[in-house]
Amino acid sequence: MHPRDLLNEAMAGLLARPARSALTTLGTVLGITTLVVTLGVAATAGNQIVGRFDELTATSVTVEVPENPFPLVDWADVSQVTRLRGVVSAAALAESEQSANLSVRSNDIVDPTRITDQTLTVVASSPSLPAAVKGRMVEGRYFDAGHVARGDKVVVLGQHAAKMLGITRLERAPAVFIGTQAYTVIGVLGDLKREKSLASAVLLPPAIGKRYGLSIVTRVLVNTGLGAAELIAEQAPAALSPGNEALLQVISPPSPTRARDAVEGDVNALFLILGLVSLVVGAVGIANVTLVTVMERIAEIGLRRALGAARRHVAAQFLLESTLTGLTGGIIGASVGIVVIVAVCAAKQWTPVLDVRLAVMAPAAGAVVGLLAGLYPALRAARMEPVDALR
Amino acid sequence: MPEPVILLDDLTKEFPTDPPVRALSVINLRVEKSGYVAIVGPSGSGKSTLLNMLGLLDRPTSGSYRLDGIETTTLKEGARTKVRGSRIGFVFQSFHLLPHRSVLENVMLAEVYGAGPRTGRRKRAMRALERVRLSHRMDFLPGRMSGGERQRAAIARALMGEPSLLLCDEPTGNLDSKNTDAVLDLFDELRAQGMTIVVITHENEVSDRAGRRVRITDGILAEE
Ligand SMILES: Nc1ncnc2c1ncn2[C@@H]1O[C@H](COP(=O)(O)OP(=O)(O)OP(=O)(O)O)[C@@H](O)[C@H]1O
Numbered sequence: 007m008h009p010r011d012l013l014n015e016a017m018a019g020l021l022a023r024p025a026r027s028a029l030t031t032l033g034t035v036l037g038i039t040t041l042v043v044t045l046g047v048a049a050t051a052g053n054q055i056v057g058r059f060d061e062l063t064a065t066s067v068t069v070e071v072p073e074n075p076f077p078l079v080d081w082a083d084v085s086q087v088t089r090l091r092g093v094v095s096a097a098a099l100a101e102s103e104q105s106a107n108l109s110v111r112s113n114d115i116v117d118p119t120r121i122t123d124q125t126l127t128v129v130a131s132s133p134s135l136p137a138a139v140k141g142r143m144v145e146g147r148y149f150d151a152g153h154v155a156r157g158d159k160v161v162v163l164g165q166h167a168a169k170m171l172g173i174t175r176l177e178r179a180p181a182v183f184i185g186t187q188a189y190t191v192i193g194v195l196g197d198l199k200r201e202k203s204l205a206s207a208v209l210l211p212p213a214i215g216k217r218y219g220l221s222i223v224t225r226v227l228v229n230t231g232l233g234a235a236e237l238i239a240e241q242a243p244a245a246l247s248p249g250n251e252a253l254l255q256v257i258s259p260p261s262p263t264r265a266r267d268a269v270e271g272d273v274n275a276l277f278l279i280l281g282l283v284s285l286v287v288g289a290v291g292i293a294n295v296t297l298v299t300v301m302e303r304i305a306e307i308g309l310r311r312a313l314g315a316a317r318r319h320v321a322a323q324f325l326l327e328s329t330l331t332g333l334t335g336g337i338i339g340a341s342v343g344i345v346v347i348v349a350v351c352a353a354k355q356w357t358p359v360l361d362v363r364l365a366v367m368a369p370a371a372g373a374v375v376g377l378l379a380g381l382y383p384a385l386r387a388a389r390m391e392p393v394d395a396l397r
Numbered sequence: 398m399p400e401p402v403i404l405l406d407d408l409t410k411e412f413p414t415d416p417p418v419r420a421l422s423v424i425n426l427r428v429e430k431s432g433y434v435a436i437v438g439p440s441g442s443g444k445s446t447l448l449n450m451l452g453l454l455d456r457p458t459s460g461s462y463r464l465d466g467i468e469t470t471t472l473k474e475g476a477r478t479k480v481r482g483s484r485i486g487f488v489f490q491s492f493h494l495l496p497h498r499s500v501l502e503n504v505m506l507a508e509v510y511g512a513g514p515r516t517g518r519r520k521r522a523m524r525a526l527e528r529v530r531l532s533h534r535m536d537f538l539p540g541r542m543s544g545g546e547r548q549r550a551a552i553a554r555a556l557m558g559e560p561s562l563l564l565c566d567e568p569t570g571n572l573d574s575k576n577t578d579a580v581l582d583l584f585d586e587l588r589a590q591g592m593t594i595v596v597i598t599h600e601n602e603v604s605d606r607a608g609r610r611v612r613i614t615d616g617i618l619a620e621e
């Protein structure tokens with residue numbers, strides 16, 4: 007039998023009942039559409055999550071300095087890290103439990119008789135903190151090396167702490183009191199991208215911090231260039247505390263590829279199951295209709311056998327009919343799916359991630375579904391004895 | 398002496414029902430080339446069963462059937478199918494035309510499963526339709542045609558591929574006398590061209606035109 011004749015006969019078989027053929031493809035269309043949309047949207051959404059994830063943490067490295075009989079990291083050692091290739095900014099912090107809840111007062115500027123008293127966290131930091139937390143000086147300035155060296159009694163307030171203390175402007179050099187000591191507020195730090203809790207803190211130069219038990223560096227925040235985090239995470243401990251690097255604990259971002267895989271893996275697994283279930287439903291639909299068709303066309307099968315069709319010719323025709331049904335469903339499903347992805351992305355203002363393989367694989371998957379669905383009906387058709395089929 | 402087209406030797410067919418039905422009992426039949434045989438007999442006597450044997454649509458329980466000198470009872474399924482497709486033309490009582498295909502396509506279908514070339518198939522089908530004087534209906538769907546026209550379309554399909562044996566089950570059952578005459582004239586013509594024809598019929602008009610009449614009664618064949 008010539009392949010073109012086989013294709014002709016299968017096409018004629020499908021077109022003989024166009025409405026039924028169209029309805030039969032519907033299940034596969036739904037299945038493939040679901041699959042394409044879920045895979046496509048999952049990939050796009052996964053990409054969005056990873057995108058945000060990258061921005062936030064892919065370049066953040068934190069070195070934690072544990073308690074130790076002698077200080078492991080000196081304030082000046084931060085410059086050793088800053089010098090490493092791939093480091094964008096770095097800052098040292100001192101935090102302690104006893105300084106976490108200190109009473110901080112301010113005299114209200116509008117009404118000096120009203121005294122605002124707040125319980126705030128007090129943190130000592132190196133002068134490079136604003137860059138290290140990717141923040142912005144909302145008001146004034148951060149303390150610099152000069153302030154540190156002179157032991158000036160100055161503080162910078164986190165944006166949130168400033169609000170709580172009622173300090174909005176610095177022209178009149180407002181003061182805050184930590185316990186009984188007065189300090190001049192020289193700046194307000196806001197818009198933190200990292201260590202957002204520092205927005206509610208009072209930030210001191212290390213020399214002042216000593217008074218509140220904040221003399222020893224407890225953490226070093228490092229920002230790296232994209233892709234440098236892994237290397238810096240390895241090098242930073244040795245730069246900070248040569249010989250004691252093993253004692254320092256480094257918190258580095260998970261490698262970006264792993265993050266992407268994890269996110270996409272979770273989302274895709276769920277969506278994939280959904281799509282596959284729809285496909286199975288589509289396959290059952292095709293199998294059902296093909297079987298009904300075989301039963302309706304028993305006389306036709308008998309005639310074809312009488313005209314010299316072998317069992318495999320009969321099987322091939324019904325297989326091809328179901329495969330073409332599945333393929334049509336796959337093509338329509340893939341097209342509808344891609345349109346839906348683009349629409350979803352337009353609505354969510356995402357950048358669509360369209361895998362070209364999806365556009366090719368989806369129709370192929372439809373064809374495979376049709377082929378599998380046609381196996382049993384085709385077998386039934388091929389098994390028919392001509393004499394029984396013609397009765 | 399050339400091989401006969403049909404040579405049945407002690408052919409028997411039993412259906413394995415409970416109790417078994419012996420539909421054909423030790424049949425011996427010889428039909429030479431250009432032979433024209435009418436099979437008659439009461440309902441349920443085994444006429445269709447015999448025609449199914451001759452058409453290789455069913456296998457006998459015992460005995461031998463040589464078609465054009467080929468022993469068919471020992472042939473494998475695939476070889477039987479090939480012999481059936483290439484040497485036998487069928488005209489079924491209920492036509493078995495595909496309702497969604499034009500008359501021409503229905504006739505062309507007879508060559509789809511053969512080994513012959515695709516080129517010229519359309520021309521051959523048109524020639525077959527000419528022989529049954531149905532060229533003017535070649536683009537019609539079977540449902541739009543009269544019973545006689547459908548019968549002629551079925552005959553045209555059977556003539557495609559020049560079979561050596563034409564098997565017809567009640568070929569004129571649905572036809573008026575005018576159409577019956579036309580079909581019988583065509584059979585005479587085909588026979589004159591060397592085709593062998595076996596016809597099941599209830600009608601004397603048909604069996605009278607055949608050169609030979611055999612009667613089946615309860616599975617037993619007798620010449621008349
Ligand atoms: N597949 C079968 N299984 C069992 N018995 C069968 C089968 N086919 C035919 N028979 C029996 O074999 C006998 C012959 O049947 P057949 O169809 O050959 O009769 P027929 O002469 O063609 O009758 P009619 O003129 O009514 O068409 C009948 O008794 C019938 O019941």
Ligand SMILES: [Mg+2]
Nearest residue numbers: 444445446566
């Ligand atoms: Mg009969």
